[in-house]
Amino acid sequence: MRDAENLFGIPTSRIDGVDKVTGAARYASDEPVVNPAYGYFVTSTIARGRISAFKLDRAKAVRGVLDILTYQNVGNEAAPPVGPDGGPTTTTLESDRIWHDGQIIAVVVAETYEAAREAANRVEVVYVEEKPSASFDSPGVESVPHKPQKSPDPKKGDAAGAFAAAAVKFEARYSTPTQHHNPIELFTATCAWDGPKLTVYEPSQFMWGTKNSVAARLRVNPEQVRAVSRYIGGAFGSKGPNPRTVWVAIAAKRVGRPVKLVPTRDQSFTIATYRAETRQHIKLGASADGKLTSLIHEGWEVTSRPSGYNVSGVESTARMYACPNIATAVNVVHADRNTPGYMRAPPETPYMFALESAMDELAYELKMDPVELRRVNDTQTDPVDGLPFSSRSLMQCFDQAAAKFGWRHRDARPGVMRDGEWLIGFGCATACYPSNLGPAAVRVSLTPDGKATVGLAGHEIGTGAYTLVAISTARSLGLHVDDVTVHMGDSDLPPIMVAGGSNNAASAANVVVKACDELKQRIAKAAVDAADSPLRGADADKLTLTDGKLLGPSGESEPLARAVSRTGHRIEAYAEYIPEGLPPSAVADMSKGNPLMLGGAGRKDVAAFAFGAHFVEVRVHSRTREIRVPRVVSAFAAGTIVNPKAAYSQFMGGAIWGLSSALLEETEMDEGSARYINDNLADYLIPVNADVPSVEIIMVPEKDERVNPLGIKGIGEIGIVGMNAAVANAVFHATGKRVRELPIRAEKLL
Amino acid sequence: MRSFVFERAADLPQAVKLGAGTRQGQTDAPAQFLAGGTTLIDLMKLEVLTPQRVVHLQSPGAPWSAIEVSPNGARLGAFAKMSTVADDARVLAQYPVIAQSLQLAASAQIRNMATLGGNVLQRTRCPYYRDPSWSACNKRVPGSGCAAIHGFNRNHAILGVDENCISQYPGDFAIALIALDARVELMGAEGTRLIPFASLHTGVQSQPHIETTLKPGEIIIAFHVPAGAWTRRSLYLKVRDRASYEFAIASAAVALSIEGEEVREARIGLGGMAYRPWRSQEAENILIGNPLTESSAAAAAAAALKSAIGHGHNDYKPELARRTIVRALLEAKALQLSSGAS
Numbered sequence A: 001m002r003d004a005e006n007l008f009g010i011p012t013s014r015i016d017g018v019d020k021v022t023g024a025a026r027y028a029s030d031e032p033v034v035n036p037a038y039g040y041f042v043t044s045t046i047a048r049g050r051i052s053a054f055k056l057d058r059a060k061a062v063r064g065v066l067d068i069l070t071y072q073n074v075g076n077e078a079a080p081p082v083g084p085d086g087g088p089t090t091t092t093l094e095s096d097r098i099w100h101d102g103q104i105i106a107v108v109v110a111e112t113y114e115a116a117r118e119a120a121n122r123v124e125v126v127y128v129e130e131k132p133s134a135s136f137d138s139p140g141v142e143s144v145p146h147k148p149q150k151s152p153d154p155k156k157g158d159a160a161g162a163f164a165a166a167a168v169k170f171e172a173r174y175s176t177p178t179q180h181h182n183p184i185e186l187f188t189a190t191c192a193w194d195g196p197k198l199t200v201y202e203p204s205q206f207m208w209g210t211k212n213s214v215a216a217r218l219r220v221n222p223e224q225v226r227a228v229s230r231y232i233g234g235a236f237g238s239k240g241p242n243p244r245t246v247w248v249a250i251a252a253k254r255v256g257r258p259v260k261l262v263p264t265r266d267q268s269f270t271i272a273t274y275r276a277e278t279r280q281h282i283k284l285g286a287s288a289d290g291k292l293t294s295l296i297h298e299g300w301e302v303t304s305r306p307s308g309y310n311v312s313g314v315e316s317t318a319r320m321y322a323c324p325n326i327a328t329a330v331n332v333v334h335a336d337r338n339t340p341g342y343m344r345a346p347p348e349t350p351y352m353f354a355l356e357s358a359m360d361e362l363a364y365e366l367k368m369d370p371v372e373l374r375r376v377n378d379t380q381t382d383p384v385d386g387l388p389f390s391s392r393s394l395m396q397c398f399d400q401a402a403a404k405f406g407w408r409h410r411d412a413r414p415g416v417m418r419d420g421e422w423l424i425g426f427g428c429a430t431a432c433y434p435s436n437l438g439p440a441a442v443r444v445s446l447t448p449d450g451k452a453t454v455g456l457a458g459h460e461i462g463t464g465a466y467t468l469v470a471i472s473t474a475r476s477l478g479l480h481v482d483d484v485t486v487h488m489g490d491s492d493l494p495p496i497m498v499a500g501g502s503n504n505a506a507s508a509a510n511v512v513v514k515a516c517d518e519l520k521q522r523i524a525k526a527a528v529d530a531a532d533s534p535l536r537g538a539d540a541d542k543l544t545l546t547d548g549k550l551l552g553p554s555g556e557s558e559p560l561a562r563a564v565s566r567t568g569h570r571i572e573a574y575a576e577y578i579p580e581g582l583p584p585s586a587v588a589d590m591s592k593g594n595p596l597m598l599g600g601a602g603r604k605d606v607a608a609f610a611f612g613a614h615f616v617e618v619r620v621h622s623r624t625r626e627i628r629v630p631r632v633v634s635a636f637a638a639g640t641i642v643n644p645k646a647a648y649s650q651f652m653g654g655a656i657w658g659l660s661s662a663l664l665e666e667t668e669m670d671e672g673s674a675r676y677i678n679d680n681l682a683d684y685l686i687p688v689n690a691d692v693p694s695v696e697i698i699m700v701p702e703k704d705e706r707v708n709p710l711g712i713k714g715i716g717e718i719g720i721v722g723m724n725a726a727v728a729n730a731v732f733h734a735t736g737k738r739v740r741e742l743p744i745r746a747e748k749l750l
Numbered sequence B: 001m002r003s004f005v006f007e008r009a010a011d012l013p014q015a016v017k018l019g020a021g022t023r024q025g026q027t028d029a030p031a032q033f034l035a036g037g038t039t040l041i042d043l044m045k046l047e048v049l050t051p052q053r054v055v056h057l058q059s060p061g062a063p064w065s066a067i068e069v070s071p072n073g074a075r076l077g078a079f080a081k082m083s084t085v086a087d088d089a090r091v092l093a094q095y096p097v098i099a100q101s102l103q104l105a106a107s108a109q110i111r112n113m114a115t116l117g118g119n120v121l122q123r124t125r126c127p128y129y130r131d132p133s134w135s136a137c138n139k140r141v142p143g144s145g146c147a148a149i150h151g152f153n154r155n156h157a158i159l160g161v162d163e164n165c166i167s168q169y170p171g172d173f174a175i176a177l178i179a180l181d182a183r184v185e186l187m188g189a190e191g192t193r194l195i196p197f198a199s200l201h202t203g204v205q206s207q208p209h210i211e212t213t214l215k216p217g218e219i220i221i222a223f224h225v226p227a228g229a230w231t232r233r234s235l236y237l238k239v240r241d242r243a244s245y246e247f248a249i250a251s252a253a254v255a256l257s258i259e260g261e262e263v264r265e266a267r268i269g270l271g272g273m274a275y276r277p278w279r280s281q282e283a284e285n286i287l288i289g290n291p292l293t294e295s296s297a298a299a300a301a302a303a304a305l306k307s308a309i310g311h312g313h314n315d316y317k318p319e320l321a322r323r324t325i326v327r328a329l330l331e332a333k334a335l336q337l338s339s340g341a342s
């Protein structure tokens, strides 16, 4: 293992911070293009049926309208879209079919945004309407077992038999609501053609995916398409290849000039993906001393009519605790909705809610401290595959967070802790997230003045990715972070895996350090061979780059400038990182738009997960039942932490989102019409400052020699996981009332 | 947003003239006055309001935004900003329910923009009203029906509703005003007049698109709040999903005058649950002349909610509303007032 401790761990401010707060950072729709026309989507107002006619005369009469795209004039100009699971998905302008409310059915292009919007308002659509099915309980939905993507659903031993025989049994049903990412930057797209070449400016968390998917749908060579996305104003899983962009590209071709399209917030609820509602059933069997003997976890998830997309969080819940008998199953429920997709910790956020609530309920049945219940079931071996965890510091997280939180002040009886009229509850839960890895490539160059330039098609989704790459480069080459220029967000640069599954920090750092090591090797080699170097004859492998010097083992050194000049005016290295376990073709495959990720749970050598523990205090008013969360303490152990400053924010943001998903967030629906109701940020509630007075994060040190060469586990998603259960558990402790349906609102506690 | 003609009035009388198209109490009149714009511009962007003419009520000078507090009561200029009134030391001390109703509303930014006059005329937050892609909304399109009755109605009204409309009056300040028996000073084509605040908003009365008794061109210029022994022992309790920047799911404005153990005067305004700003004299009558106890508070709360009707998602509201009233009354009773107060 590379000595990661010497490389990382220094809190570093974002290198792009000033640009962001001064507005200099260019987001996709800020990119200047020459003489753009403006697009505006027309979306359906019914959830199921067909379009029998468009009446466009009034729209075309608006001054400045250039073109109106519908299925009738462009429907067959694009290949069908591919869903987030690689399978079929809801269409947009391909045909007259309406799959869901708010589906894109036309694109109006005009000289100005205002004209496009005005004309879009005047498009009249005649529908043949059919009765839609909104969600689980609606007549007409279709429930079928899901198709497991990689491996079969986790199963071991005889779970049903063990449950029947268990000394202590617990069983319950849980549900989680529809939620939307709502990144502040909307789902914009700007397309500009230059002869056969197309440039797409669009927020993307997979540059090479956007390039390839647009090319495939336009049926052109991927070489002709370039995707640019230097900054992304929040993605959370919602900004990958999508069904929309091609229509903007086709519009740009038709009008012969660039087209810029910025949709509205309410459109963003239906033209992009979301977290679908789930229902879950859990059975836990345990011995009298709390050891689990049986875990049965089944889930139901809503999806669209054509798509089989599902998140299947049992992959993670089955691996949380030592348990000899496990059975899991997942079902998809097809409704008249748009296709859901990844949203921060897609599987774990809903499924760990059920498991961690059930564990808390079991602890009460057993009259055991919930922390102790986790302790007796802790394990260093993946209970499903029998592989060792690459590292697992779950109980260290529980113990450190419990100490800081003051868990020992908890009176175990529900409903007895009070402060005047306010009932107080303490709750805790486990957080976990698989440590995934992806292929990556990078080009790093260094000049004698000690300046490095790094290029890879990485993704600044707000996580501090530019800074992470700069730190990795600077620390490897003995430079200051300010000496590194990072280029990302452009598919003309070497590819890296989709910024999803929390893999990008580990994948990017590993490939950058690899390229830097190669640079260092070449510089060192030249020095030890050079007649004029004080390092002549030294062992090249023992030389290091430190503080602008090439340093020998016994202190002899040479300025970096001289050592670099010897190799020319500019020295450059290209490196690829292919995690062990992925095929050698992984980078080439990714370049064709087929990303292969090494899942933390899919490995042959170890099970790789990060772990954490949340502790929450809630206060519930004894009469009116408002729920407030005065404080949160969360601890995480996630291997090497590259930049503790960014990591703290990332963990904290995750915890706050978890709280939000427990108490506030639900996309509400009009059942009869299968249309969303609160499709705006005034009515879709997320926490404001007054809702999160105190969130403390503990980063538990963890050295992981097996997860990857640098020991980095991803931290982008784990913060949200389990928080919803910790809040629900605290609400139970405060009130004696168990809420198994999120979000928890005052009316559920009356 | 649709195109419109924008006009600035030199003074209020001219604004009254330019605003003749505001019609009689009609929500979607072809002319609209613009004050802080936090309701109007919002609804124009959503294309719920599509006025042809917008008349800017420019800050018309000191008398119209002044706050005067005298032994007879308070006069609050209609063009005062919400934040100014919420922070006024005299209002805070003598009319805490008013200050709190403003302080707990919206966000700091909105309170700095929004005026008292615009505030009382804010429109319902009913999602079916606020999104014109829903075809059935009697308030927006008279005669089109009500999608909320069988739709998602978690924060819809339970008091004063009928089959034409179950939308809720969302504001907070108006609840304090109605509880304190305020009057509204209006300037119109025929001069000024003073009406009870309770008669400013109309009930559903089969025509939810008519919301006020304002005459064409009439402008709210001030609110008069009479003094009383009860105003100091007053508070605004707002129950909401998140801790700030959110409308009420239930609220109560209460003001009490207590001598010895006996309640001499009680004022109860209710928000987050009614079609229009709501005062419950039934509840007040139960309290007056009796000691205020948990059980008399509960009896008053029960009386206030007697006519409540739920429509599914809002079936929780009567119970929450009763608890809100009880809590507000008991908290008001427990207030420690400095000398001279009752």
Ligand SMILES: Cc1cc2nc3c(=O)[nH]c(=O)nc-3n(C[C@H](O)[C@H](O)[C@H](O)COP(=O)(O)OP(=O)(O)OC[C@H]3O[C@@H](n4cnc5c(N)ncnc54)[C@H](O)[C@@H]3O)c2cc1C
Binding pocket: A682, B032, B033, B034, B035, B036, B037, B038, B039, B040, B041, B042, B057, B078, B082, B104, B105, B106, B107, B110, B113, B114, B115, B116, B117, B118, B119, B120, B121, B122, B170, B171, B172, B173, B218, B219, B220, B221, B245, B246, B247, B248
């Ligand atoms: C996100 C959000 C959250 C909010 N939360 C709350 C809350 O929690 N509680 C709450 O009470 N309010 C809340 N509000 C509403 C806010 O308080 C009102 O929008 C504001 O008070 C309106 O005042 P304004 O001066 O901006 O009115 P405008 O928008 O300018 O006008 C509103 C209406 O009143 C008319 N009008 C304005 N002034 C006069 C006058 N002097 N005479 C006659 N007609 C007039 C206008 O023609 C228009 O029809 C919220 C608003 C938003 C956008």
